[in-house]
Amino acid sequence: MNNRHSLFFILLLAVVPATFWGQEPVCSQIVSGSGTIVRIPDLRTSADVSPMIYGQMLEDCNDNVVYGGIVNKLGEENYMVTELLKKLQIPVVRWPAGTAIYDYDWRRGVGPLRMAQSEKIWGGNEFYTFGTDEYINWCRKIGAEPYINIPMGNNNTFNHSLDEALDWVEYVNGEAGSPMGAYRARNGHRDPFGVKYWCLGNENYLANQFHESENASVYAEKLYAYASALKRHFPEISLLGVGHTGDWNETVLDKCGRDIDFLTLHFYLNAKINDRELEAPATTLFAPEKVEASIRRFSPALNAYNKSAGRQPHPVRFSIDEWN
Numbered sequence: 001m002n003n004r005h006s007l008f009f010i011l012l013l014a015v016v017p018a019t020f021w022g023q024e025p026v027c028s029q030i031v032s033g034s035g036t037i038v039r040i041p042d043l044r045t046s047a048d049v050s051p052m053i054y055g056q057m058l059e060d061c062n063d064n065v066v067y068g069g070i071v072n073k074l075g076e077e078n079y080m081v082t083e084l085l086k087k088l089q090i091p092v093v094r095w096p097a098g099t100a101i102y103d104y105d106w107r108r109g110v111g112p113l114r115m116a117q118s119e120k121i122w123g124g125n126e127f128y129t130f131g132t133d134e135y136i137n138w139c140r141k142i143g144a145e146p147y148i149n150i151p152m153g154n155n156n157t158f159n160h161s162l163d164e165a166l167d168w169v170e171y172v173n174g175e176a177g178s179p180m181g182a183y184r185a186r187n188g189h190r191d192p193f194g195v196k197y198w199c200l201g202n203e204n205y206l207a208n209q210f211h212e213s214e215n216a217s218v219y220a221e222k223l224y225a226y227a228s229a230l231k232r233h234f235p236e237i238s239l240l241g242v243g244h245t246g247d248w249n250e251t252v253l254d255k256c257g258r259d260i261d262f263l264t265l266h267f268y269l270n271a272k273i274n275d276r277e278l279e280a281p282a283t284t285l286f287a288p289e290k291v292e293a294s295i296r297r298f299s300p301a302l303n304a305y306n307k308s309a310g311r312q313p314h315p316v317r318f319s320i321d322e323w324n
Contacts, residue, residue, distance in 0.1 A: 051091050055147070057321065058135070059097030063124035070138065073116070075129030077138070085142045092145040094321050095135050098202050101151040102210040105158045106132055106168050111187055120209055132172060133184075136193050145196065147240075147321075148172070152201035152226060153211035162226055169198060169234050199240035199321070200226050203266060205248065216244070216251035223252065227259035240264050240319055246298050253305045253316065262319040263302070267291045270324060291323065 060066035096104045103121045109131020116127040139146040151160040174181030207213040243263030269287040272279040306315035
């Protein structure tokens with residue numbers, strides 16, 4: 001997530017086939033002297049809707065979401081929140097989430113010694129008491145699939161490198177006989193966690209305190225190095241690459257399409273309130289249509305790539321994992 005003033009947002013991970021967005025229902029309208037009748041066709045057989053569209057994201061914004069939300073700074077769980085979230089049947093939860101990943105060091109959040117540090121992007125503190133093991137266990141408790149976001153920046157304080165990414169995935173998914181799997185076992189989790197979803201980067205086209213903005217070619221080169229290595233070592237995982245505009249997506253697909261499974265799309269369409277009145281209500285009213293129109297615009301290129309690359313029956317799909 002890029003650094004915006006509003007910290008209160010709704011978050012979603014939608015994983016849907018691109019072909020879904022190419023299907024438009026046809027409505028008919030009959031106008032008579034007594035009124036207008038609009039007939040809407042039965043849409044139940046138009047497409048399968050993935051339950052993954054009801055996913056969520058954990059990004060600790062000013063000590064309000066993770067710490068102060070689902071746990072306290074000591075890592076003690078807020079059981080009331082956990083029980084309420086269980087009822088939502090959330091299918092997948094993204095973490096450490098958006099821009100905050102560039103100020104996150106996963107090694108600080110595993111093992112017995114946890115040292116807090118100030119969080120330089122959102123403010124507040126990262127206490128590291130809710131780290132990788134705690135996050136995955138919490139996801140399993142509420143019945144959600146974990147989705148881990150790996151930083152892939154270019155101007156980091158931390159060692160956000162390919163080696164670090166490989167070590168993190170091995171810590172989570174490696175056998176207990178592997179170096180990082182043995183480290184996980186010493187921390188009390190002998191069996192691999194088997195986390196499926198891993199994203200490489202977040203909005204790399206934007207800049208933040210620890211990352212300079214990249215064009216599609218620069219990002220694609222780096223994504224290729226990371227994704228090909230991760231898939232070679234861990235072929236069972238699903239990788240998400242950063243998507244953006246049509247040209248960006250085509251560049252990334254051409255270079256990395258064989259090694260990734262999803263392209264992420266982020267949409268922020270904020271409503272403004274002035275003196276308790278909604279400004280430009282039409283902008284808010286039609287925000288969902290703007291999102292769908294964007295996806296419809298990007299879908300033909302994605303469908304064309306999947307066809308040319310022979311990706312059926314496992315096509316690259318869009319993942320809408322941030323929206324407001």
